[in-house]
Amino acid sequence: MPPVPPAGLFDARIAGDRWISADDVIAVQVQHGEEPVTVSVNGDEIYELVIYSGKDEVRRQELSAGESVEIPASSDNFTIGLYDASAIPDVFSLDQNYPNPFNPSTTIRFGVPEVSDVKLEVFNMLGQKVATLVNESKDAGFYNVAFDASSLSSGMYIYRLQSGSFVETRKLMLIK
Structure with missing residues (x-):
C-alpha cells in the first residue's frame, strides 16, 4: 500500500x-x-x-x-x-445514544444476556423522570430503542437502564 x-x-x-x-x-x-x-x-x-x-x-x-x-x-x-442476529451478549450493556447531540430523535442500544425485566428511563438534570422508553420483560439479545424528545427543551439528560441489580446510566444532549 x-x-x-x-x-x-x-x-x-x-x-x-x-x-x-x-x-x-x-x-x-x-x-x-x-x-x-x-x-x-x-x-x-x-x-x-x-x-x-x-x-x-x-x-x-x-x-x-x-x-x-x-x-x-x-x-x-x-x-x-x-450481523449475527442470534448473538446474545455475555453481560448487560448500555451503549451511548446516536446521534449525540441530537434533535429531536436519537437511538439507544442495549444488550440483555438473559430473559429479564428491563426498564429504560430518561431523566432531566433535576432527577425528574421525563420518559419511560422500556418497562417490560425482554428476551436475551440486543435492542435499539428510538427516543423522540420533540416535547422536551434543549439540555443535558440522563438515561438509565435497570434490570435486577444491574444499573447503568449515560448522558445525552438535546439541542434544538
Whole structure:
C-alpha cells in the first residue's frame, strides 16, 4: 500500500495495509478532513457497522443493501462485518445514544444476556423522570430503542437502564 497522504486529503484503507481480508470483521481506517464519508453495502446479508473516534465507540448500526450510513468527520476508523442476529451478549450493556447531540430523535442500544425485566428511563438534570422508553420483560439479545424528545427543551439528560441489580446510566444532549 502507498503511504498515507497528507492530512486533509481523503484516504480509506483496510487496517494492516491489506487489499482484501477474509476476516469476519474488517477494520477500515479513514482520513477524510472536514467532510463526512458515506458507507453503503451490496448483497442480501445484513452487516453491522461500528464507528469509532480513536478507540471510543461512537455508533453501532445494522446496515442492509440499499442503506447507507454517514461516517462523521470526527471518526477515523470503523469496522464492518456480517450481523449475527442470534448473538446474545455475555453481560448487560448500555451503549451511548446516536446521534449525540441530537434533535429531536436519537437511538439507544442495549444488550440483555438473559430473559429479564428491563426498564429504560430518561431523566432531566433535576432527577425528574421525563420518559419511560422500556418497562417490560425482554428476551436475551440486543435492542435499539428510538427516543423522540420533540416535547422536551434543549439540555443535558440522563438515561438509565435497570434490570435486577444491574444499573447503568449515560448522558445525552438535546439541542434544538
